[in-house]
Amino acid sequence: MYQTIMVVLAILLAGLLAVGGINYINQDTALRIEVSKTLEAHADLLVGTVSIYKSTNNGFFPNSIKRINTLLPDGNIPALPKSMSDFSWTTVKTGGTRGICISGYNSEGLDSDVAAGVTTFAKMRALDLPGSVLYSDACGQVGFSTSEPDLMEPENLTNTTSMAVVIKDQ
Numbered sequence: 001m002y003q004t005i006m007v008v009l010a011i012l013l014a015g016l017l018a019v020g021g022i023n024y025i026n027q028d029t030a031l032r033i034e035v036s037k038t039l040e041a042h043a044d045l046l047v048g049t050v051s052i053y054k055s056t057n058n059g060f061f062p063n064s065i066k067r068i069n070t071l072l073p074d075g076n077i078p079a080l081p082k083s084m085s086d087f088s089w090t091t092v093k094t095g096g097t098r099g100i101c102i103s104g105y106n107s108e109g110l111d112s113d114v115a116a117g118v119t120t121f122a123k124m125r126a127l128d129l130p131g132s133v134l135y136s137d138a139c140g141q142v143g144f145s146t147s148e149p150d151l152m153e154p155e156n157l158t159n160t161t162s163m164a165v166v167i168k169d170q
Contacts, residue, residue, distance in 0.1 A: 035117025061098040092139045101139035103164035122165040134166040
């Protein structure tokens, strides 16, 4: 009886792995999800805070992220996970377009799983709000033109040492 139970459990485990695939036990998937969900929460918080700032300042967009700190809980943006130590939030103003930007830089190369999480966040945000997300190698280099396909596709980011995702102010 004991052997029968063990055989059944082994078959069930093999079936679970066959259906779930390798990602079922891939540890990097958890990091990508953590990065994506953290950025989603941060972006929602910052977009809302920027809206409040603009309401109280006659529609003016904040010059820096520090200008909105007083409106945030505990007076600061919540900390990013340690795996994202190369990333930070800033505000960007180019011409008549404004936005908040998450950017990362590491001269030795960004962690590919963290970069994949940032890309996942950007793709999900772009699905929710089409035309609101732009990609570049750095926040200051974003041209804010949604007609330029190289700025709209994260696959076109060839620089592995830096990346930036801008959420345009609506």
